[in-house]
Amino acid sequence: MMLVFSVLTSLVLTFLVKQGARARVRYFLILMFAFVILSVVGGWLMYPFPF
Amino acid sequence: MDAQNRQTGGKTAEKADVPADLEVVLPRADAAKTAVACVAGWLVPGLGHALFRKWDRAGVFFCCITAMILLGVGLDGRLADPNFGGLFPTLESIANVWSGLPYWIPWMLGAGVGDPTAYTYDYANKFIWVAGCLNILTVIDVFDIARGRKP
Numbered sequence: 001m002m003l004v005f006s007v008l009t010s011l012v013l014t015f016l017v018k019q020g021a022r023a024r025v026r027y028f029l030i031l032m033f034a035f036v037i038l039s040v041v042g043g044w045l046m047y048p049f050p051f
Numbered sequence: 052m053d054a055q056n057r058q059t060g061g062k063t064a065e066k067a068d069v070p071a072d073l074e075v076v077l078p079r080a081d082a083a084k085t086a087v088a089c090v091a092g093w094l095v096p097g098l099g100h101a102l103f104r105k106w107d108r109a110g111v112f113f114c115c116i117t118a119m120i121l122l123g124v125g126l127d128g129r130l131a132d133p134n135f136g137g138l139f140p141t142l143e144s145i146a147n148v149w150s151g152l153p154y155w156i157p158w159m160l161g162a163g164v165g166d167p168t169a170y171t172y173d174y175a176n177k178f179i180w181v182a183g184c185l186n187i188l189t190v191i192d193v194f195d196i197a198r199g200r201k202p
Contacts, residue, residue: 001174004122005181008115012185015111016192019202 006035079199099193119182120153128175129165146183
């Protein structure tokens with residue numbers, strides 16, 4: 001589900017910000033991996049907290 | 052960033068093989084067409100871009116934003132009633148209202164009641180809220196295109 005969210009959100013943001021296929025592909029991949037990796041890292045960092 | 056740099060994606064004139072004295076003037080729509088495009092883009096994600104023949108953006112915005120709302124509803128998310136009594140309900144209402152018809156039609160049909168006991172409830176709500184926020188950005192993008200600030 002996180003992946004679906006990341007793909008859809010990244011696609012919209014990419015088409016808002018970038019022009020041209022090459023720039024869009026690059027920006028999309030960076031944004032999507034940033035979403036996924038930061039979500040996982042954030043989840044692990046929050047793991048010890050009780051709230 | 053000036054018009055030339057905007058057109059070349061921020062590259063210098065030499066790198067983009069564009070003459071230094073070239074000034075790119077983007078077409079500018081009148082106020083009525085701008086308003087119509089913005090309202091259309093609000094009601095149906097991507098329709099504002101379609102009016103300016105930006106087919107790629109129109110298709111992506113329509114598919115992604117509509118899919119996010121439908122996924123949110125399908126995953127037991129809640130299409131909240133407009134409620135402006137407090138900060139968070141207000142922000143939620145703004146996000147919902149800005150989703151346009153993909154929010155209003157299921158809401159009027161009584162769908163999207165939400166099931167807080169479902170595993171996907173929280174995620175589904177995020178889908179719905181983010182779809183509305185993204186649609187706000189697309190309407191701003193339509194406005195920029197209409198005013199000739201963006202290709």
